Amino acid sequence: MVATDIANRVWSHAFKLDPIVRSLLDTDFYKLLMLQMIWGLHRDVDATFHLINRTKSVRLADEIDEGELRAQLDHARSLTITKREMIWLAGNTFYGKAQIFKPEFLQWLETFRLPEYELKKVDGQYELTFHGRWTDTTMWEVPALAIINELRSRSAMSGLGKFELDILYARAKAKMWNKVERLRRLPDLKISDFGTRRRHSFLWQRWCVEALKEGLGEAFIGTSNVLLAMESDLEAIGTNAHELPMVLAALAESDEELRLTPYRVFEEWQRYYDGNLLVVLPDTFGTSAFLERAPAWLAQWTGFRPDSAPPIEGGAAIIDWWQRHGEDPREKLLIFSDAMDVETIENVYIRFHGRVRLSFGWGTNLTNDFRGIVPERVAGGLEAISIVCKVAEANGRPAVKLSDNPSKVSGLPQEVERYQRIFGRSQYPAREVLV
Amino acid sequence: MVATDIANRVWSHAFKLDPIVRSLLDTDFYKLLMLQMIWGLHRDVDATFHLINRTKSVRLADEIDEGELRAQLDHARSLTITKREMIWLAGNTFYGKAQIFKPEFLQWLETFRLPEYELKKVDGQYELTFHGRWTDTTMWEVPALAIINELRSRSAMSGLGKFELDILYARAKAKMWNKVERLRRLPDLKISDFGTRRRHSFLWQRWCVEALKEGLGEAFIGTSNVLLAMESDLEAIGTNAHELPMVLAALAESDEELRLTPYRVFEEWQRYYDGNLLVVLPDTFGTSAFLERAPAWLAQWTGFRPDSAPPIEGGAAIIDWWQRHGEDPREKLLIFSDAMDVETIENVYIRFHGRVRLSFGWGTNLTNDFRGIVPERVAGGLEAISIVCKVAEANGRPAVKLSDNPSKVSGLPQEVERYQRIFGRSQYPAREVLV
Numbered sequence: 108m109v110a111t112d113i114a115n116r117v118w119s120h121a122f123k124l125d126p127i128v129r130s131l132l133d134t135d136f137y138k139l140l141m142l143q144m145i146w147g148l149h150r151d152v153d154a155t156f157h158l159i160n161r162t163k164s165v166r167l168a169d170e171i172d173e174g175e176l177r178a179q180l181d182h183a184r185s186l187t188i189t190k191r192e193m194i195w196l197a198g199n200t201f202y203g204k205a206q207i208f209k210p211e212f213l214q215w216l217e218t219f220r221l222p223e224y225e226l227k228k229v230d231g232q233y234e235l236t237f238h239g240r241w242t243d244t245t246m247w248e249v250p251a252l253a254i255i256n257e258l259r260s261r262s263a264m265s266g267l268g269k270f271e272l273d274i275l276y277a278r279a280k281a282k283m284w285n286k287v288e289r290l291r292r293l294p295d296l297k298i299s300d301f302g303t304r305r306r307h308s309f310l311w312q313r314w315c316v317e318a319l320k321e322g323l324g325e326a327f328i329g330t331s332n333v334l335l336a337m338e339s340d341l342e343a344i345g346t347n348a349h350e351l352p353m354v355l356a357a358l359a360e361s362d363e364e365l366r367l368t369p370y371r372v373f374e375e376w377q378r379y380y381d382g383n384l385l386v387v388l389p390d391t392f393g394t395s396a397f398l399e400r401a402p403a404w405l406a407q408w409t410g411f412r413p414d415s416a417p418p419i420e421g422g423a424a425i426i427d428w429w430q431r432h433g434e435d436p437r438e439k440l441l442i443f444s445d446a447m448d449v450e451t452i453e454n455v456y457i458r459f460h461g462r463v464r465l466s467f468g469w470g471t472n473l474t475n476d477f478r479g480i481v482p483e484r485v486a487g488g489l490e491a492i493s494i495v496c497k498v499a500e501a502n503g504r505p506a507v508k509l510s511d512n513p514s515k516v517s518g519l520p521q522e523v524e525r526y527q528r529i530f531g532r533s534q535y536p537a538r539e540v541l542v
Numbered sequence: 543m544v545a546t547d548i549a550n551r552v553w554s555h556a557f558k559l560d561p562i563v564r565s566l567l568d569t570d571f572y573k574l575l576m577l578q579m580i581w582g583l584h585r586d587v588d589a590t591f592h593l594i595n596r597t598k599s600v601r602l603a604d605e606i607d608e609g610e611l612r613a614q615l616d617h618a619r620s621l622t623i624t625k626r627e628m629i630w631l632a633g634n635t636f637y638g639k640a641q642i643f644k645p646e647f648l649q650w651l652e653t654f655r656l657p658e659y660e661l662k663k664v665d666g667q668y669e670l671t672f673h674g675r676w677t678d679t680t681m682w683e684v685p686a687l688a689i690i691n692e693l694r695s696r697s698a699m700s701g702l703g704k705f706e707l708d709i710l711y712a713r714a715k716a717k718m719w720n721k722v723e724r725l726r727r728l729p730d731l732k733i734s735d736f737g738t739r740r741r742h743s744f745l746w747q748r749w750c751v752e753a754l755k756e757g758l759g760e761a762f763i764g765t766s767n768v769l770l771a772m773e774s775d776l777e778a779i780g781t782n783a784h785e786l787p788m789v790l791a792a793l794a795e796s797d798e799e800l801r802l803t804p805y806r807v808f809e810e811w812q813r814y815y816d817g818n819l820l821v822v823l824p825d826t827f828g829t830s831a832f833l834e835r836a837p838a839w840l841a842q843w844t845g846f847r848p849d850s851a852p853p854i855e856g857g858a859a860i861i862d863w864w865q866r867h868g869e870d871p872r873e874k875l876l877i878f879s880d881a882m883d884v885e886t887i888e889n890v891y892i893r894f895h896g897r898v899r900l901s902f903g904w905g906t907n908l909t910n911d912f913r914g915i916v917p918e919r920v921a922g923g924l925e926a927i928s929i930v931c932k933v934a935e936a937n938g939r940p941a942v943k944l945s946d947n948p949s950k951v952s953g954l955p956q957e958v959e960r961y962q963r964i965f966g967r968s969q970y971p972a973r974e975v976l977v
Binding site for chain 2 (some may be wrong): 280318321
């Protein structure tokens with residue numbers, strides 16, 4: 108007797124929407140931490156976010172149906188944080204601390220919904236823009252990216268038969284597990300999942316997280332995905348992102364104020380968070396300019412996340428800076444999170460293990476690495492692209508990111524030039540941005 | 543909402559037996575062809591079959607629980623051929639021919655059940671013996687082996703968690719598919735599944751068959767497994783086996799009669815079958831002795847299955863023999879079926895493609911190749927062993943197999959010696975029997 112779950116089968120054939128984002132907690136934890144601060148200190152600021160597909164060769168508007176995209180975005184807008192999610196946010200311990208989210212903030216969050224979006228097709232790409240209060244638009248970044256990326260892989264896979272899909276996921280699992288077995292050889296490794304925004308799909312991210320939990324044990328310290336952290340009783344991981352200095356910089360009234368913005372952000376941050384949440388993200392306008400003028404109190408923070416700098420050089424520069432400030436790097440934390448994969452993790456680990464506390468945020472190459480295992484005719488469609496959702500304006504004023512990788516610069520040319528006058532140009536050469 | 547099929551879940555936890563053999567057609571097709579002839583010409587002959595585990599290092603009685611083994615064997619004894627199976631056997635076309643099975647035979651088969659078995663533990667191994675009419679005992683060979691092999695893999699896997707199993711099968715699928723992709727590069731390849739008896743499990747064999755069907759298309763010509771052929775609308779593949787000459791040889795009344803037995807078998811065979819079923823299996827008492835005295839009419843048969851000879855040398859010897867008989871080898875068929883795997887298939891293909899019609903029967907290395915993909919602590923338990931179920935006696939007289947590989951000799955030493963006096967010793971050196 109062949110056992111078929113009839114209800115399930117009928118549902119599979121008849122449902123109108125297979126939602127990609129099913130919960131507002133299906134986002135990165137740092138979004139919530141930042142949101143609490145934005146809501147506390149900048150609740151009247153408007154911020155415009157927009158989608159940037161850096162992989163121009165991929166014409167998203169040809170791959171993804173506009174109707175489907177709208178349906179997914181609309182579905183995400185219908186979500187509110189559920190009762191049990193609210194209870195968990197209020198009752199759970201994050202980074203070893205209870206009640207990290209204040210009752211007033213949670214009360215506001217309870218009725219939160221994603222704001223409107225603007226969508227149009229231009230030259231084979233989607234222009235997807237979110238206007239409104241920063242507190243609202245910031246929350247679109249992760250779900251918008253996850254939706255685009257999963258619609259893209261669904262579209263690529265729509266040409267595959269059931270058996271080809273079986274092979275595809277078998278190979279993806281085998282590939283992923285080979286990575287786990289390599290990472291297992293690094294003693295004291297600390298690694299977390301940072302792969303929500305560019306994941307192949309929600310289910311695949313969940314499987315990858317399960318694989319890290321099963322395969323790495325203690326070395327797997329958690330996931331940036333709040334929903335997965337809640338469902339799997341994992342630590343939610345994350346601190347802060349470039350949007351904080353970007354928005355505050357856009358609002359700066361003078362060059363001098365602009366120059367100080369990168370530090371002001373962290374002054375504000377420590378009004379809200381402490382301990383292991385005190386992690387500096389130094390590269391928004393270039394790490395070398397940041398370190399040159401950084402106040403001494405930042406050397407006492409737990410660590411740095413040298414995001415876009417080449418990891419070995421970037422890490423070494425920060426260690427030097429700590430030493431100049433009389434800090435012992437072995438008590439400090441470096442979190443590497445830019446385009447990590449097994450090989451880069453191994454290299455960084457070999458270079459820094461024992462010299463500094465190390466942690467890795469593994470993103471796109473964890474949750475969306477189907478390279479080399481896909482039937483040729485759909486291979487391109489399952490290759491991860493470099494797509495981001497960035498602040499473009501704050502209160503109508505243009506926002507800029509310089510980054511340590513000149514390929515990641517964003518902003519209007521004349522504004523970028525002004526920022527470069529103030530912060531200097533990147534000391535690092537441009538490196539291709541693959542993911 | 544997590545969708546759980548409650549009935550299925552409860553059943554999974556409560557069932558007493560997960561049967562390995564669920565149908566009498568879950569056997570090799572050649573068993574049915576031979577059975578029709580045995581029933582027609584030798585229905586009063588008694589034949590004893592017994593299990594031989596050539597991989598002595600594996601102590602089967604330590605790995606497999608006796609109660610479970612008895613339960614599975616008992617379950618197989620409860621089976622009869624079902625109505626729809628009978629209809630299919632009667633109505634289907636085999637090797638392009640309708641009504642290959644005669645109505646009288648099918649009528650007898652309709653009430654067939656597997657006969658009793660004798661089981662005891664001796665020195666860490668199971669002595670499993672089947673006494674009775676040849677028509678009955680012959681049918682135990684394949685299910686008995688499939689049961690032992692699957693119980694063995696179940697036992698090995700009982701120590702694995704759900705996630706480890708997920709990885710295991712993902713890797714097995716990826717490994718299998720890599721083989722398929724290699725085989726796909728060989729134009730005009732003809733290959734079939736011969737992996738029933740030593741399969742990892744029924745479900746895994748079914749998946750492998752599905753993979754060959756999906757991946758090789760026309761190159762996959764069918765399966766020896768009658769049940770899978772029926773269920774998947776594939777060709778049932780197979781002709782005859784060593785037990786025919788072994789039994790007839792045991793019954794021979796003189797050395798001269800013994801010497802002629804290998805040819806008498808095929809005289810009988812052609813009273814039942816023709817066309818592509820006229821395939822010579824020459825190696826029971828050594829291929830060179832067989833060819834030396836083989837009658838000319840055998841050169842007109844469709845092909846040979848040079849089983850235990852080293853494939854390149856064995857194939858070449860048969861081609862020479864055809865040429866000596868004025869036959870064009872390009873119109874003749876060679877079927878290779880001994881311990882084939884991708885590499886041996888490629889080698890044989892490269893050597894013979896274009897010189898002869900080629901076909902491969904892919905057995906243990908198709909349906910039970912978990913080498914290199916299993917967690918270390920259970921690796922041994924999932925490594926295929928060389929286990930066979932052979933005729934030991936016919937009407938109380940000892941049966942012998944010499945084979946082209948001295949490691950595969952079976953029979954009482956003094957009888958083996960007598961056979962070697964008559965047929966000569968193998969011209970080939972002993973090769974380790976892995977599967």
